[in-house]
Amino acid sequence: MIKIAPSILAANFSKLAEEVKEVENAGAELIHIDVMDGHFVPNITMGAIVVEALRPVTKLPLDVHLMIENPDAHIEQFAEAGADYITVHVEACRHLHRTLQLIKSTGAKSGVVLNPHTPIETILHVLDEIDLVLFMTVNPGFGGQKFIYSVLPKVKQLADLIRERNLKIEIEIDGGINEETIIPCVEAGATIFVAGSAIYNEPDRAKALQRIKSAGEG
Ligand code: DX5
Numbered sequence: 001m002i003k004i005a006p007s008i009l010a011a012n013f014s015k016l017a018e019e020v021k022e023v024e025n026a027g028a029e030l031i032h033i034d035v036m037d038g039h040f041v042p043n044i045t046m047g048a049i050v051v052e053a054l055r056p057v058t059k060l061p062l063d064v065h066l067m068i069e070n071p072d073a074h075i076e077q078f079a080e081a082g083a084d085y086i087t088v089h090v091e092a093c094r095h096l097h098r099t100l101q102l103i104k105s106t107g108a109k110s111g112v113v114l115n116p117h118t119p120i121e122t123i124l125h126v127l128d129e130i131d132l133v134l135f136m137t138v139n140p141g142f143g144g145q146k147f148i149y150s151v152l153p154k155v156k157q158l159a160d161l162i163r164e165r166n167l168k169i170e171i172e173i174d175g176g177i178n179e180e181t182i183i184p185c186v187e188a189g190a191t192i193f194v195a196g197s198a199i200y201n202e203p204d205r206a207k208a209l210q211r212i213k214s215a216g217e218g
């Protein structure tokens, strides 16, 4: 089963509620919200106030991707705003185990994000605290970048390990996903796919979403 998580980063912010409803009606499974602080990544986007505003707009789970320094200071606020998944970058966490426990204590699902260069060894000893691993297939900070294929062996490495140990961890991919790049990601073992520009930059979002999904389902 493949799940598509449209990233609202590529949506029209002057009518965000409609943009979210449109992809929900088109068959999206999650809504991906990119939070950037201008420190961990060069760009600044949105905060918990946007999560709170979107919460009553959709029934879909809100997948909040925190590209911020010191995520511990903001996790409870995002959970209260209605985040269902909260994902933090391993590169931004000094005490990753504590951060993951903090996410879980709020009732949200815990996710860890790995930048393209970050090995899976950084999370091997905290797998029990993780519901989701998000692999970046671009350098975080901007939408519309080119997919980095060299991340795929890492995805397969974790997928094999999850299978061997019979763990309940989902694998999500973020960056440069379209109807072409989704195929090797599915083969590597991922099940959730973020897509920003490949959905929102298309005139018919429903068709674009369905094309990506059916490419992934083979
Ligand atoms: C990048 C963000 C992505 C981005 C994906 O830092 O984390 O979620 O919105 O955009 P596309 O699908 O255009 O690469």
Ligand code: ZN
Binding pocket: 007, 032, 033, 034, 065, 174, 194
């Ligand atoms: Zn993202």
